Amino acid sequence: MEWFTADGYWLSRLVFQRALAAVYLVAFLAAALQFRALIGERGMLPVPDFLRRTDWRSAPGLFRLHYSDRFFALVSWAGCAIAVALLAGADSYLPLWAAMVLWALPWALYLSIVQVGQTWYGFGWESLLLETGFLAVFLGNAHTAPPVLVLWLLRWVLFRVEFGAGLIKIRGDECWRRLTCLYFHHETQPMPGPLSWFFHRLPKPVHRAEVAANHVTQLLVPVLLFTPQPVASAAAGLMIVTQLWLIFSGNFAWLNWLTITLALSAVDWSLFTAPPAQSAPPLWYEIVVLAVTALVAFLSYRPARNLVSRRQVMNRSFDPLHLVNTYGAFGSISRVRLEVVVEGTDEEVLHDGTVWREYGFRGKPGDPRRMPRQFAPYHLRLDWLMWFAALSPAYARPWFGPFVERLLENDRDTLRLLRHNPFSDAPPAHVRAGVYRYRYTSWRELRATGRWWHRTYVRDFMRPVSLGPAWISPTRRS
Template identity: 70%
Template sequence: MEWFAAPEYWLGRLVFQRLVAALFLIGFLAAVSQFRALIGERGMLPVPRFTARIPMDRSPSLFHLHYSDRTFAAVCWSGAALAAAVLAGAADMVPLGAAMAGWLLLWVLYLSIVNVGQTWYAFGWESLLLESGFLAAFLGNARVASPVPVLWLLRWLLFRVEFGAGLIKVRGDQCWRDLTCLNYHHETQPMPGPLSWFFHHLPGPLHKAEVAANHFVQLVVPVCLFLPQPIASAAALLITVTQLWLIASGNFAWLNWLTIALALSAVDTSTIARLLPVPAPPVPHPAPLWFQLLVLAVTVLFAALSYWPARNLVSRRQLMNRSYNRFHLVNAYGAFGSINRIRFEVVVQGTSASELGPGVKWSEYAFKGKPGELRRLPHQFAPYHLRLDWLMWFAAISPVYGRPWFGAFIARLLVNDPDTLRLLRRNPFPDEPPHYVRALLYRYRFTDWRTLRTTGAWWERTPVREYFPPVTYRDLAFLVPHTTDPTRRRAAPGEP
């Protein structure tokens, strides 16, 4: 089947697969460094409690067979090692079947994590990574030419990401339609980056131009992905440029980098050769019949599964970031259908005072990514994902988002739980835990140029209300596993 092979996309496939492997590597490393406090045996939302409640058929995961923190760490490190090997080119050095098996193993390992990750893994880019990684397996390796059906499936995936995001905006918040959303977004986005302050202070007309350009790139350009070359390549490169703009303006984990990987898979080598020097292409072998049949079967499966996300795209009640099956294949995507006009932040504080009163000194816990200290410039963390910091943004919008885990988080601060403290940038009580911990809600704003020059402060804030009342360990002891070392805390008033 000559139509089946597209050797002119060998470079796009290479870049796509290496980028996806790099993002799998980051995903596994982020999981192993954060899981103990979030979903470990003594975590805020423990996996064993989840698997006891949710059966395997509703949430397929290796951890339904057995869970321990050691097993979870082994899965993460195995996935990281495999992803690093694929990133280094190992998949192109082994037989086609072995390369596909490696990609599918990456997918199974990460699917096992996502399906027990609960709210900590309820992000669209988790499903996007899984869907991209699954399709990467059926792109083959350097021994065969890129299969045309899978290249079209990747374009369909990119189309859903971009067009879905564009539709959710114009159907959602009025500010997308009157081109004013970026007057607020750079300041109120989940985790601003080091350039977000400067983006926020761009002139109003330029903000409107940004929004108009966004609508064009997300609603018009994706259609061009299905047109002949070089139009499809030009559309893909334009999407890449806009994603780089988003990377510069904020922290969105690996969403933007994964979108770039998908876009570059649609660029043919001749287009790249006009812009950059390109090495000699590999000489592919004819695709074996079993590979062709397998690719066609996956294409038929994806076509059938596309009914639900396609219907979602045309629905007036379009859903954002929805998985229609437990394997996270052929999902619906979208982002920022509504924009916050005001930024709220939850500030967590503790005190060593044994009794509360007007003169009590409260000290703040510092987070790695979310805004806190007024003079601290927001840092760049993406494509790494700080899960606690992201969920703190949601919790500030409404306590409903924090209800499953926020109390458990506070309880662990009251015992100086080492796994939880590793998620923070600074613990103001390094020697012994505080007697009381509370949380306050503040409104945060970017400062103006004059304030920045005179005070060095990037943020200014005003108190709103109490978010979580002062509590002692005794109040939340039921949220801390009994295996927590009791010597890690100091007795609260009234305790023996």
């Protein structure tokens, strides 16, 4: 079947595969370095407890067969090793079937991690990595030309990512329709980056132009992905530029990088380089690709229906393997930035003059003098959920109590998630948390004080607690 392959997209596939391998590496590395405190056997939301509450059908994966922290670490570091091998091009030196197995391994390993990740892995880019990684298994290697059907399926993923995000904005917060959301977004986004302060200080007409350009890129340009070249390449290029703008203005884990990876697969590089000699795909490979295409088309019904629904939902998986999902972000924009500030004291008896010392987080705003850092594509899961906790204590109810308990114990794994522990010699006697309003300082304030943020106390988030028989869940607000 001559129509089955697209010889000119060999370089598009190569760039896509290497970029996807890099994203896999970051994802597995984050899992390996953070899991013990988050979901380990002594973590805030232990995997063994989750496995007892759920069954195979709802969350299939390797950890249904066995779980231990050592086994989870083995899975995570094995994923890192496989990602490095793929990044180095190991699949190009294998037969087609072996290359497909090699690409299937990180997908299966990361699926197993996401299935037990619970709240910590409830982000849209987890499903996006799994859906993209599943399709990458069937994209072939250097021995055969890329299959047209899989290339179209990758564009279908990219279309849903961008178009879904555009629709949820238009249907959601009115500031998107008024072109005013970026008056607030750079200041109130989950984790600002080092340039976010400067983006926030751009003139309001520029912010309005940003929103208008975003609507064009997310609502009109995605349709062009399904047009002939070079229009489809130009559409993919516009998406890449937009994603780079988002990378510079904030920290969104690997969402933007993975979207760029998908867009690269739609670029036709044949104008710049000739394809190498490639053999015809074997019959069994053609049958497998046709079957996968039929499966994805069948599973796409519910995500497609969600796109046109007035009750559109964001970041939802419709099957337990995350094969075809729905995406979207920032259907509503916070106008005010609230942060939970966690403090401790070594004084056994509390009084009006008690000295409280603040814990420092790696990514989320804390010390007003500390310039926001760049962490994406690395994902700081605790910092992200602290942002949700500030929006509503209900987000934190399952894990905030265990988090505080581990601070009171000076738990080593938990403290590794933080930038600064003010109680390095001995655990604190009490821990408390308060909600503060943060706003960016002005140019004048920044020059005069060196502060990037101005913060004011709003309310208690958690009254002072200590370990002992009188322990009360700190998610109860006084």
